[in-house]
Structures are given as structure tokens and as C-alpha cells.
Amino acid sequence: MNPSRPITAVGLVSLVALLAFGLTPRAAEVPALGEAFRDHFLVGAALNRSHVTGTGGRRSAEQVTGEIALVKRHFNQVTAENDMKWQLIHPREGQDGYDFAGADALVAFAQSNRMEIVGHTLVWHSQTPNWVFAGTNPPPPGATNPPPAVVAGNTNGPGTNRFGRGGFGPGFGRYNGPRASRDELLQRMRDHIHTVVGRYKGKVKVWDVVNEALADGGPENVMRNSLWSEIIGPDFIAKAFQYAHEADPEAILRYNDYGLENPVKIQKLVTLIRSLQEQKVPIHAIGTQAHLNVSSAGFEQMDRSLTEIAKLGLPIHVTELDINSAQGGQRNTGADIAANATTTQGGLVSDADKKLADAYAGVFRAFLKHRDQVKMVTLWGVNDAVSWRAGGKPLLFDGGNQPKPAFDAVIAETGKAATTR
Ligand code: XIL
Numbered sequence: 001m002n003p004s005r006p007i008t009a010v011g012l013v014s015l016v017a018l019l020a021f022g023l024t025p026r027a028a029e030v031p032a033l034g035e036a037f038r039d040h041f042l043v044g045a046a047l048n049r050s051h052v053t054g055t056g057g058r059r060s061a062e063q064v065t066g067e068i069a070l071v072k073r074h075f076n077q078v079t080a081e082n083d084m085k086w087q088l089i090h091p092r093e094g095q096d097g098y099d100f101a102g103a104d105a106l107v108a109f110a111q112s113n114r115m116e117i118v119g120h121t122l123v124w125h126s127q128t129p130n131w132v133f134a135g136t137n138p139p140p141p142g143a144t145n146p147p148p149a150v151v152a153g154n155t156n157g158p159g160t161n162r163f164g165r166g167g168f169g170p171g172f173g174r175y176n177g178p179r180a181s182r183d184e185l186l187q188r189m190r191d192h193i194h195t196v197v198g199r200y201k202g203k204v205k206v207w208d209v210v211n212e213a214l215a216d217g218g219p220e221n222v223m224r225n226s227l228w229s230e231i232i233g234p235d236f237i238a239k240a241f242q243y244a245h246e247a248d249p250e251a252i253l254r255y256n257d258y259g260l261e262n263p264v265k266i267q268k269l270v271t272l273i274r275s276l277q278e279q280k281v282p283i284h285a286i287g288t289q290a291h292l293n294v295s296s297a298g299f300e301q302m303d304r305s306l307t308e309i310a311k312l313g314l315p316i317h318v319t320e321l322d323i324n325s326a327q328g329g330q331r332n333t334g335a336d337i338a339a340n341a342t343t344t345q346g347g348l349v350s351d352a353d354k355k356l357a358d359a360y361a362g363v364f365r366a367f368l369k370h371r372d373q374v375k376m377v378t379l380w381g382v383n384d385a386v387s388w389r390a391g392g393k394p395l396l397f398d399g400g401n402q403p404k405p406a407f408d409a410v411i412a413e414t415g416k417a418a419t420t421r
Contacts, residue, residue, distance in 0.1 A: 009214040022065035022249070023401065024072065030403050031394075034076035036414045040371045041115055044077025044378040046320065048386060049102050050107040050261045052083075057102065059386070066401045067382045072113055079319070080106045080380055081405050087127040090192055098195065107203050110272035118319075119200060121208035121256065123194050123240045125226035126337055132188055133227045135180030140230075148206075175227060185231045192241045197247035201371045206376075207318070208256040208287055209244045210237050216259065216334060237272070238281045245282040255318050256287030258335035261301050266308045286312060291380070291389075292337040294325050294355040298362030306370040316373045320380040323359050323406075325352040326390035337388075344391030352393065353405050360396065361409040368417045 033043045048059045050064045059067070068143060071078070074223070081103030082088055090098050108118045178190070197207060213229070215221040223229055228236045237255075244253050255273065259265045276283050285308050292301075310318050320335070327346030349355060367374045381387035385399030396407040 004308060006244070010337055020104075022062070022069040024066070024367055027070060027073075027137065027397070027401050027403055030407065031411050033074040033407075033410070035338075035410055038076075038292045040368060040417070042077040042330045042373050042376040044079060044116070044118070044376060045071060045075045045382050046079045046081040046378065046380045047071065047106060047109070048081045048119075048384065049105070051382065052080075052105040053103070053193070057207060063385070067386065069304070070397060070401050071382055075115065075120065075379075077116040077376055077378060078106065078110045079120045079338050081120075082127070083380070084119050084125040084196070085121060085134055086132065086192065089196060090233065091129055093131045093188075095191075095195070100199065103200070109199060110208060116206070116376075117200070117204045118254075118317075118376075119207040120319075121211040122196065123189060123209065123228060123236065124211035125228060127225065128227075130175045130177070133179055133185065133231060135178055135184055135226070137179045139176065139179055151257055164387050173191065179227070179231055182232050186236075186239060189232075189236070189240060194247045195245040197225065197244050197251065200360055200421040201248045202250070204248075204251065206250040206252040206254055206285070207244055207248075209240050209253045209283075211256045211257065212335075213237055213255075214257050214259075214265060214272060214277045216336070219264055219267065221288065222271050226390075238276060238279055239277070241281045241283055250316075253282055254285040254287045254319075255283055255299045256289065258289040258291055258320070259333050260288040260309060261292065261305045261333045263288075263308075266305065267284075269309065273314070277312075283314070285315045285317050285375070287317045289380075290318050290322075290333075291320060292323045292333055292363070293330045293392075294349060294352065295330040296333070297323050297359040299314035300362070303362040303369060306366055306373065310370060310373045311413070314373075315375045316370065317376040317378070318367065318374065319376075319378050321363070321377060322380045322387060322389060322392075322394035323356055323363070324394045325349055326389070326392035328343055329389070329392050340388065341396070344389050348393060356393070357405040357409040360406040361413055364410045368413060371417075 037043050050059055052070055054068060056064060062400060080103060083106055089100065089103055107117060117321055213224055215224045223234060241253055244251065245411055257269065260269060287307060306316060324343055325348045326344040327349055329343030367377055379395055381395055383399055384390060384393045384395050385395040388396055396404055398408060
């Protein structure tokens, strides 16, 4: 709405309706993100339990109402921030061990608001309970199970300590007991994938099948060491995709990882995906998380990354976009959740609003340049207050749901789209 123009009756009615549902004046006036990019790609957000059930947790009813109004207005795609992870959807062994409450609520919310749903995530080394890996086989000598993770309390979702003490409790990559055999673990993986993907068949259109299987660090190690890779072997990835494809042959199956701004990690991605493609594994899209920082994020970094990823010939989804403005997070684009607390320490960088706006403008310019490949851009959270990196104020809306200068900068890029190729 242009403030210099007289407001029409229809405009007035919709503004009143938006205000009634909790959107602050400016938030109700600015263009809607999903609309602004409609011709190019979907724009989504990760939602937590409060958003899809409409109930509190740590946020007041008023805050939650405002966030829901924001989601409905701006996003046409949603991902569960936590509720489809193994730890939450399948906390105990067996067919009775599932808890679909959060995931069902997300699916119902998205369907009633005509939003595309992404399922996140089927196989990951984090947020997976111990029982999945437990069995009767002693761990092999020299097994390199990741060291215990220290995770700061989760600030998202209803209530605290949903993952137990320290954020995730037992089962967060720290299982050191006797192990399942390869066949047992494959069987558990198959049951899990068939049950979860099968339940939402035709509703969840895109799945993150395997999350973060690539190693960080130098080029010598391509694959991350995890209980999945140690117990099953490197073909755990191919198997997971195969099971997901059996469960829903129509679903778009995604490989998702972070740090794909780093040329070394991109080469690992290329090695992995080419090998899967040679084996005819059903993999249909690449998810690049894009947990960025204001010091390095911008057009050049994103353009370089997307150019390399695009060589794989698959659609690209930007799956977890946020741009950290805290001093503690300026050195890398890692997203190891065990190290997350340190990334938002030290207060904001100087001139944070301006740097964030420039960075967001740059990355969206790159998304638009690569719009033939980029099909979806998901922000990792609704606003700064509910972000997993709240201290780094990394999103487009502030904690009071006001659009930030970065929001305006992103919208401004749509006007330049025709000239960016
Ligand atoms: C994060 C969530 O945002 C937090 O609420 C949770 O405490 C930890 O996990 N990469 C991923 C996401 O694939 O699932 C992670 O989400 C962030 C890093």
C-alpha cells in the first residue's frame, strides 16, 4: 500500500482484517514475500509447535497470534523446525513409539492455508534417539563416535528441555553402548521411513531424506563419521533414498547440508551426489541450508555456491536461510547444532541492520539470477525472537514481527530481477 495514495474500501477492509489477526501496521502494509517471488520460487519458513497449534509455550498468546498472522501473509511453504525429526516423531522403539501430534498439526495447518510442505528430516546424526542405534554388538575398537555434544538450551517450541538436559539429552550423537547390526539398523531405518513418509504421502511433497552426511574440514574426509555410517556403511545414504522412494514415488527427495558456501565442502557434495547419480539413486533436489553470516554473505558468495551446485543438474532448494549478525558467528557458515551457542555470542557487529540488509539483498539477487534452478527458499524461523540463533538477529522480521530493513532490501530485488541474468 502506498501511503501517499488514498486507501480504497477493499484495502481498508483487508488492513482491518490483518490488524485484527495480530499483524502490526507496517507488517500489514508491506508486500507479501510469497507474492513478491511468486513467478520465481516458493518462499517458506520453519515453524515450531506454537505456530501450528496456536498455543503458547514460552511465547505469549499475543506473540503467537502475531507470528501466525505473519506466516499466513508472507509464506507459501512451511517446514517443521523440529517436529518431524526422529527424536520427536519416533521417540520410542516400535510401531507404538511414534508421536505424530506435532507433525500432524503442521500438515493440517499447511493444508488449510494452501502451503507446500517440506518434511525435515528422515536420517540425520543429530536429534536421533539412542534406541535407534542400540543392539548387542560391542562397538568396534577405535570406533570414532562423535564426542558428547554440549548444546545450549533450545529456545524454540513449546516448553523448555524438550530434548532433555543440555538441549538434547541422551541420544544426541553420544551413544557409546552396544550397537545394532547393519541389518537391524537398516530394518529400523526402513520401518521409520515407510511409516513417516507413508503417513504423509501426497501431502508432504518434499523430503529431506539425508541431512548433513558430509564431513567438515579439509578435503581428506568426504563423509562425516556417524553411527549411521559406522554401523551400516556408506551405502546408508543410497538405502535411505531407496526406502523413501518406495514409500512415496511422487515425493521430491532431497539431500540437505550446510556449509555449501565453502568450496571444499561443495566439492565433497559433488563427489557424493555424482556417485549416487551413477548408482541411479532416486535423488531429486539439493538442499543448501545457507546458515550465513553478515561478514561473508552476499551476491558473490551465493552466486559462486549456486553455480557449483547447479552443475549437478538438479533443482536447488535453499532450505534454512538465516544470516547471523552476532560477532561470535562471523567466521564460518557451519551449522553444527552442538556448537550453536557460541555463534550468537559477543553482541551484534557494528551497523548490523545495514550489513544484514546488504547481505540479504545480495543473496536474493543470486537466487533470482539462478531462478531456473532455485525452486524454493525457506527461512529458518519466523522472526528473530524465535530463531535458533535469536542472539544473531538473523531474519527478516524482528521479535515484534516488524519487517526489518533487510525485508525491504529483499523486496527491492524483485524490481531488479529482469536485469540480473
Ligand atoms: C535446529 C532447530 O532450529 C533448533 O530448534 C533445534 O534446537 C536444533 O536444530 N541444521 C538443520 C536443522 O538441519 O534441523 C537445525 O535446526 C539447524 C541446523
